[in-house]
Amino acid sequence: LPRQGHRSDAASVTIRQVAARAGVSVTTVSHALSGRGRVDPNTKTRVLAAAKALGYRPNRSAQNLRLGRARTLALLLPAAADRGTGDTNLLLAADFYVTVANVAARAAFSQDHALMLLPPWEPRLSVDAPPVDGAVVVDPVRADPRLRALDEAGIPTVTIERDPSRLDDPWWVAPDNRGNTVIALNHLADAGATRIALLSVDVDAGWAIENEEAFTAWCSEHDKPPIVARASLENLVESTEQAVRQLVDAPARPDAIFAIAELFGPPALTAVQAIGLDVPGDMLMASGHDSRAAQLSRPPLTAIDARPDAQANAAIELLLARLAGEPPAHHAIPGQLRVRRSSQRFS
Amino acid sequence: LPRQGHRSDAASVTIRQVAARAGVSVTTVSHALSGRGRVDPNTKTRVLAAAKALGYRPNRSAQNLRLGRARTLALLLPAAADRGTGDTNLLLAADFYVTVANVAARAAFSQDHALMLLPPWEPRLSVDAPPVDGAVVVDPVRADPRLRALDEAGIPTVTIERDPSRLDDPWWVAPDNRGNTVIALNHLADAGATRIALLSVDVDAGWAIENEEAFTAWCSEHDKPPIVARASLENLVESTEQAVRQLVDAPARPDAIFAIAELFGPPALTAVQAIGLDVPGDMLMASGHDSRAAQLSRPPLTAIDARPDAQANAAIELLLARLAGEPPAHHAIPGQLRVRRSSQRFS
DNA sequence: CTGAAAGCGCTTACAG
């Protein structure tokens, strides 16, 4: 038989070799290493020393086969459009996704699980592939084919952001979109805004709905008209310019714009400036989702940091809880307002 | 023993059950399914039907244990700075990385491998984790600790972009940085530029070095002065503004700026405009690395599309070649120039 | 506290 191929320089050392060196049985080695069963402390010390000396590392395939688990979690990021197709580009927040991916990997590893990246297209293929115990799906859309495929395969999932077509599913982690909207609106009002407009997006996602609802509620609570304009993903810059012009040309011009989606904040800022308005002088602006582009805008855009690291950690923790049979739970994670020049009229 | 845990709804069907249903031995099932060994065509048909009827899916752990491979490739993306630390943010091109990740996952799967995401921090931890046959490391820096850890673990690697501290390593995939620079410079010259400046970055990466060298060579070939300014990652906006001002205030002002790094193009554009210059009227501009931000700038920024999908596919293919014992190889992948308004004076 | 043995699901010499 070929030796284990995943370490190319040295044949893997097995539990049997450790047992031989420590002068005990493989059972005792297994017990000493896993902490299960009773082992004499001296014996245990000897085993540990032997394992270390030999550089023993357990064979995951053997463990997984024996235990009937994969100890692997899957991550499904949103798909960018395939080159050349007319598909809408769902890659709304690349900075966010990269951090989610890296932090989720770390969180999974620290819990002794591997994080497998599944391609977001071809969900059937993905599911036919190596087994996973559970999956994290980022930014589900309505009737998301990835979620359907995972369901059909019987793989438990947790979503980051909620699936708008199954709001009854309790297994989700998301920014506290409603709370974040309130934080941003209160900040703009504190900064002097009296008529705040919402720049929304024509995307069928939970966060968009929640942001709009929270905006409407805030407006009625504060006895303000709920001014909403909407831009579109397919036609991002032009539709943002149109929406901004519509807001600016309205009989009662707003004095602040809250753009909920990460990608739309900087273009909205540019559009306002192109009309000849000063930000923050003539118009306060804030974005619902922070990004490098928001930080790099002139002026820098005030934005809600959705804390991708916290989202990823919570998602992995929740998925492991689900796999452990714990009762349903969800986590709305409060964002952190990053105040920058676009919303500071007097500074 | 617990049943295989990665399919929660139905106990996994094993090769033994397929054998029973087809009325043959497990050996024959294995042969029929794998295509190895000789099997009577009729028998094979029967086995395949039985496997399909039962929904048989091979247990990867068992296969891997038996074959001594992991059939798993690792992907290491660059790290964003940990929150609160002063580390330089190496997340230079999030759009690029997300596409690389998704496409690499698809490429690995189509070759019957899983793609495992390793956390870019704590390389020891990463390597102690589940076994992988090989790894793709994106954007290595000089003396990259991730590469060292992988080397020490004996895991073969392929890099996307070259490690500047081991240019003798043949196992890399990268944009054709030199060729791309020439394409961009020729385009700017064709568009009317007579004095082109390079906006570079103070990062110790292979691509930066290659872009600068290609620029210098192009300039001497065309009998032009090699005007170079440099911005810095830590101080992105301010240093970009400074670099731009330095270029604009020079006795012989350039009429075009080529910003090599993805993140610096849009801020450079904004800085030029803030000085009161029109783009493309007074200054042509192009970026060495395309991004959503470049597309969304006003005017949109001409940029080189580094084709992240091609990079990812080539990297996975090259890594599998390396694992298969094929001779060393590398791939410089030509980029595609995306001409936009920032470099079209007459349109 | 310790160990011999069974068995997870698979692949592959080997014998027929």
Place this chain on the structure above:
DNA sequence: CTGAAAGCGCTTACAG
């Protein structure tokens, strides 16, 4: 062309 058997490395009843 087909099948019985060994064995990959591990964990865990079970017996001592």
